[in-house]
Amino acid sequence: MTSFRILRLGATAVLLGTISHQAIAQIAEEDEGFALDPIYVLLNKAKSSTNSYEFSPMDSEAPMPADAGALLGATPGVAFNRMGGHGVDIVIRGQQGNQLNIIDAGSVTYGACPNRMDPPTATAALARADRVVVERGYASVTNGPGGSGGTVRFERDAPEFDQDKKLAGTLSLGGTTNAGLLSAAATFAADLGHGFYIEGSLEEKSAGNYVDGDGREERSAYDQSSQGLTFGYKSGDADLAFDIEHDKTTDVLFAGAGMDSPVSENWVYRLRGGIDVDMGALRRIEGNLYLSEVDHVMDNYSLRPNMGMLMRVPSSSDTLGGKLEGQFEFGETMLKIGVDHQSSNRLAIAYAGMAMARPQIEASNPAFSRFLMWPDVTIAQTGLYVESETRLSESNTLKGGLRYDHVRASAGAAGGLAGYTAMVPNTLYSTYYGTTFDAARTEDNLGGLLRFEHELSPGATLFAGLSRSVRTADANERAMARDNWVGNPDIAPEKHHQFDLGVELERAGWNLTAAAYLDKVDDYILRDQFTVAGVTTYRNVSATLSGIELSGDWEQGGWQVAGNLTYTYGQNDTDDRALAQIAPLMGAVSASYGKDAWRAGARVNFAAAQDRYDPAREPGPTPGYATLDLFGSYEVSDRAILVAGIDNVLDATYANHLSRSNAFDTTVTRVMEPGRTAYITLEMRF
Numbered sequence: 293m294t295s296f297r298i299l300r301l302g303a304t305a306v307l308l309g310t311i312s313h314q315a316i317a318q319i320a321e322e323d324e325g326f327a328l329d330p331i332y333v334l335l336n337k338a339k340s341s342t343n344s345y346e347f348s349p350m351d352s353e354a355p356m357p358a359d360a361g362a363l364l365g366a367t368p369g370v371a372f373n374r375m376g377g378h379g380v381d382i383v384i385r386g387q388q389g390n391q392l393n394i395i396d397a398g399s400v401t402y403g404a405c406p407n408r409m410d411p412p413t414a415t416a417a418l419a420r421a422d423r424v425v426v427e428r429g430y431a432s433v434t435n436g437p438g439g440s441g442g443t444v445r446f447e448r449d450a451p452e453f454d455q456d457k458k459l460a461g462t463l464s465l466g467g468t469t470n471a472g473l474l475s476a477a478a479t480f481a482a483d484l485g486h487g488f489y490i491e492g493s494l495e496e497k498s499a500g501n502y503v504d505g506d507g508r509e510e511r512s513a514y515d516q517s518s519q520g521l522t523f524g525y526k527s528g529d530a531d532l533a534f535d536i537e538h539d540k541t542t543d544v545l546f547a548g549a550g551m552d553s554p555v556s557e558n559w560v561y562r563l564r565g566g567i568d569v570d571m572g573a574l575r576r577i578e579g580n581l582y583l584s585e586v587d588h589v590m591d592n593y594s595l596r597p598n599m600g601m602l603m604r605v606p607s608s609s610d611t612l613g614g615k616l617e618g619q620f621e622f623g624e625t626m627l628k629i630g631v632d633h634q635s636s637n638r639l640a641i642a643y644a645g646m647a648m649a650r651p652q653i654e655a656s657n658p659a660f661s662r663f664l665m666w667p668d669v670t671i672a673q674t675g676l677y678v679e680s681e682t683r684l685s686e687s688n689t690l691k692g693g694l695r696y697d698h699v700r701a702s703a704g705a706a707g708g709l710a711g712y713t714a715m716v717p718n719t720l721y722s723t724y725y726g727t728t729f730d731a732a733r734t735e736d737n738l739g740g741l742l743r744f745e746h747e748l749s750p751g752a753t754l755f756a757g758l759s760r761s762v763r764t765a766d767a768n769e770r771a772m773a774r775d776n777w778v779g780n781p782d783i784a785p786e787k788h789h790q791f792d793l794g795v796e797l798e799r800a801g802w803n804l805t806a807a808a809y810l811d812k813v814d815d816y817i818l819r820d821q822f823t824v825a826g827v828t829t830y831r832n833v834s835a836t837l838s839g840i841e842l843s844g845d846w847e848q849g850g851w852q853v854a855g856n857l858t859y860t861y862g863q864n865d866t867d868d869r870a871l872a873q874i875a876p877l878m879g880a881v882s883a884s885y886g887k888d889a890w891r892a893g894a895r896v897n898f899a900a901a902q903d904r905y906d907p908a909r910e911p912g913p914t915p916g917y918a919t920l921d922l923f924g925s926y927e928v929s930d931r932a933i934l935v936a937g938i939d940n941v942l943d944a945t946y947a948n949h950l951s952r953s954n955a956f957d958t959t960v961t962r963v964m965e966p967g968r969t970a971y972i973t974l975e976m977r978f
Contacts (some may be wrong), residue, residue: 295590315954322431324703342755342794345368347423354366356473356973358473358678359380359413360424370855371878374950375546375963387441392439392443394939396417396446397447397535400584401416401558406607407590409549412543415586420491420493422449425443427444428807429811430790431443433677433740434635434677436678437762450489453481463482465973467960470502475495476496477496479491480769487525489525493518495516496517497514499515504965505968510966511547512546516539516541520535520537531561531566533563533564534563536558536591537560539558540556540557540558540617541556547963548963550592553589554595557586560585564729575622580610585608585610587607588607592604593650599910601645602767604653611637611638611728612688613633624684629677630678631676634672635749641665642710643661662715663774664709667705668704669703669770671770672699674698675695678693678694679691683705691741692744695738699736700733705715720775727782739760756792761788763788786817789811790810804842807826818833821908822867837871840857843857852882856879872905875899876901880896881896891925892925893923896921898919914949919944920941923935934974943968
């Protein structure tokens, strides 16, 4: 790891944003002096279009989520994969992992766990986001390489201060039954004068194991501590900010894995900014630089009983990247031209032995190394892009973009490490693919999109889009090196060719969006647990993904009714069988009523049965389910708000189809969802 460690925040008392200001949306005018601001409640005021969903983390009646993945899993068009209580992994349009781009204030983080105990959403600074934008499908060439399934952006704005007020902040306290989650968080922003400001955050969470509807305990406990600090400048046409963020989780239990995580730690250093200019057609220049450093440990003995072979896997993932973009205006055309780069280096070594060897295992003694799971894998991607949007007429808009990416992938320890007894990765690659990873692999990938929007009438818009996106293989798919799990150095990148069609209707008091898509995939990267008995390998196949997405809401006289529905179909065309990890028909319907200082409502979440699955990767079909949630909020005063509710009121017993096989309880096939859970959060703003 680098000397950036000297920047660690340590005991900073600066306290910024928490997920739990979810129910706060607006601040009334302040009294003179140092006083708490009035808080007003705005729930479910998300912006939805045919292929995107935008919301503020503050605008939610849900309990404080374990991480950003847990909150995103409750948004329209997003499914999730559960392995425990923390590290919820999202799925959009049947795609996950680096088929999705997760961008946090311009930076990208790749987790350090080969088993995805720490997906990017687990450490994203949700508490510091002013907006979360969920794009379903390939909507822009500006979001970096890959992203065929969609993009999630956590966006931030510089704080705004009144002339007579130089300090602002929030305080949040919350808890739940069932897992016994306790959470405390605080934020602050201070005006330093002359355009300079400072922001900070502190958040602590602790949760135990939850129980499902039958009272069965699921291994899901975790402790998490997050801090953030921003030094910024905004004045006139220029803005610049430097972020330092730290996240640490400890004692994370996973019912859906053969190991737990005693510790995982992430540091992010980010410089971002831009300037508005008037240089001919050039209107703005913006960019960012970032470094993300993740250290992760998983083992099968420190947090669970084990009388057999002990195994410990320390791993790291360091991502360095940046972006520079120019924005131009030519009459009715807005044009973006940019370059971006990201380079991710990953190293994971498995150490194993019997109980008496535990000190040697924990000391990472090379004599006890068994597998170079990630043999010093570096994947560097440099992209060039251009994207334009042109107003053709009062009712027609055309958007187009092209993107080129040069990819270089290498494995510095493919031939083994001196002094290490671990299996040599090249031996595994040669056994299963007839190749080695001594030489770097390169790719030159070309993608693009074309989207046409037509306004049928005021408030009614029809769109159609075509796109090609290319995704390079990740570290697991290209270089994993275990005796029962082997990556393919020569795997080809995925090529997605998507067509989508949709309509958006917005009328006084109600709106409706509907979209359908078809994605023909060449060289789909299949995680194959069928071809070689007892060994997971990777190969390219042809595949088809398709689906529909519906959402809408109605509001009148204090009443609000909202609903969404998503269906995804996935087929392995080469082998003529279902793709794994495809969610069934699913959705939610809610109704609420609010008056003066309070609002209350109910929501039904549902999913149909899923009998399309890959028997080589999934434990079997799942039945349908429906759950009932109750939620509400009350303004205790004009300076504080109370949010409370009960999830799964009827204590239903059910599992999400995408969730992992339950490795710890053989009486169930998957990790079960929580049973009845009550929650309460008190939020204040000063």
